Amino acid sequence: MADFNPCQSCGACCAHFRVSFYWAEAESLGLPEALTEAINPWMSCMKGTGQRAGVRCVALSGEIGREVGCTIYPQRPSPCHELQPGEERCLRARAAHGLPALPLSR
Ligand code: SF4
Numbered sequence: 001m002a003d004f005n006p007c008q009s010c011g012a013c014c015a016h017f018r019v020s021f022y023w024a025e026a027e028s029l030g031l032p033e034a035l036t037e038a039i040n041p042w043m044s045c046m047k048g049t050g051q052r053a054g055v056r057c058v059a060l061s062g063e064i065g066r067e068v069g070c071t072i073y074p075q076r077p078s079p080c081h082e083l084q085p086g087e088e089r090c091l092r093a094r095a096a097h098g099l100p101a102l103p104l105s106r
């Protein structure tokens with residue numbers, strides 16, 4: 001059970017926040033243009049996360065709260081690396097999707 005990753009049965013944060021980053025990050029990660037959208041001349045976001053309602057990253061596969069995956073996991077942008085299971089934003093996203101809180105993993 002040491003490798004248990006709660007994110008694999010969650011995905012709430014991929015369908016709650018705008019996942020934004022400096023535009024050049026997409027280029028350096030080799031992210032396909034079709035998966036991102038411009039916010040302004042400096043910032044881009046993952047497509048599907050820029051709107052107010054119905055947020056869901058286009059790269060998220062599966063069913064939130066059951067079994068999910070990031071289809072671009074090795075290329076995911078910095079906000080996806082930074083958000084840690086159990087932190088405040090994780091708990092907010094999970095609550096918004098009706099999922100219980102997690103203990104902080106670090
Ligand atoms: S960081 Fe939290 S909200 Fe995001 S997928 Fe993992 S458990 Fe879910």
Ligand code: SF4
Pocket residue numbers: 013014019046057058059060061069070071072073076077080
């Ligand atoms: S790129 Fe992957 S980890 Fe990041 S929000 Fe989208 S599905 Fe989630």
